Amino acid sequence: DIQLTQSPSTLSASVGDTVTITCRASQSVGSWLAWYQQKPGRAPKLLISKASNLESGVPSRFSGSGSGTEFTLTISSLQPDDFATYYCQQYNSYWCSFGQGSKLEIK
Amino acid sequence: QVQLVQSGAEVKKPGASVKVSCEASGYTLTDYYIHWVRQAPGQGLEWMGWFNPHSGGTNLVQKFQDRVALTRDTSINAAYMELHRLKYDDSAVYYCARSPTVVYYFDYWGQGTLVTVSS
Numbered sequence: 487d488i489q490l491t492q493s494p495s496t497l498s499a500s501v502g503d504t505v506t507i508t509c510r511a512s513q514s515v516g517s518w519l520a521w522y523q524q525k526p527g528r529a530p531k532l533l534i535s536k537a538s539n540l541e542s543g544v545p546s547r548f549s550g551s552g553s554g555t556e557f558t559l560t561i562s563s564l565q566p567d568d569f570a571t572y573y574c575q576q577y578n579s580y581w582c583s584f585g586q587g588s589k590l591e592i593k
Numbered sequence: 594q595v596q597l598v599q600s601g602a603e604v605k606k607p608g609a610s611v612k613v614s615c616e617a618s619g620y621t622l623t624d625y626y627i628h629w630v631r632q633a634p635g636q637g638l639e640w641m642g643w644f645n646p647h648s649g650g651t652n653l654v655q656k657f658q659d660r661v662a663l664t665r666d667t668s669i670n671a672a673y674m675e676l677h678r679l680k681y682d683d684s685a686v687y688y689c690a691r692s693p694t695v696v697y698y699f700d701y702w703g704q705g706t707l708v709t710v711s712s
Contacts, residue, residue: 518696520698520699522638522699524638529688529690529702529703529704529705530638530688530699530702531702532698532699532700535696535698535700536696536698541700573637573638575638575640575698575699577692577696577697577698580643580652581640581652581654582628582640582643582697583640584630584637584638584639584640585637586637587637587638
């Protein structure tokens, strides 16, 4: 099984800041990594697929990078709507797994 | 537009079974895989497995292989997840989600179904 470890688990930031969340895989997943945003009581929302492909309708302040075992999600110029929990997900094989989540809080 | 609409919340006793439906609209069910993901209260996302509505094939995480059945009814564009022998720690929100057939990222999600296991 491929384990995904996100860091930090919690981060505090202010509107206008730039933040980065890291996702590390226990073995290479190539570029088969997605990022999701989840708000309380809501289903996750796909932000990025294949490590860096921004989904249609997702603001350009979200960006993803990385390959192999280390990936990052960067959110620039934070907006109030961005405070949520973020998950990475790998889909390298027939199996999927999620990171434990990173909660972005307002400072 | 694409939508996945799930059935309503359930309360079940330990040892019982629950069946959650996921009705697809805006696309043909058999053109995409359906995955099931659960989230215990205050916890992260747990992938349970995928279902191929075209062939009926499934791939379940080992811990669910003897307790979960994934099925579909193509006449109404719906997929189902049935979980048997419920335990207290099965209490969670269960989501269905759609993925393309060869790459398993989830572009559309159902709204979630809360399953509570309580005596």
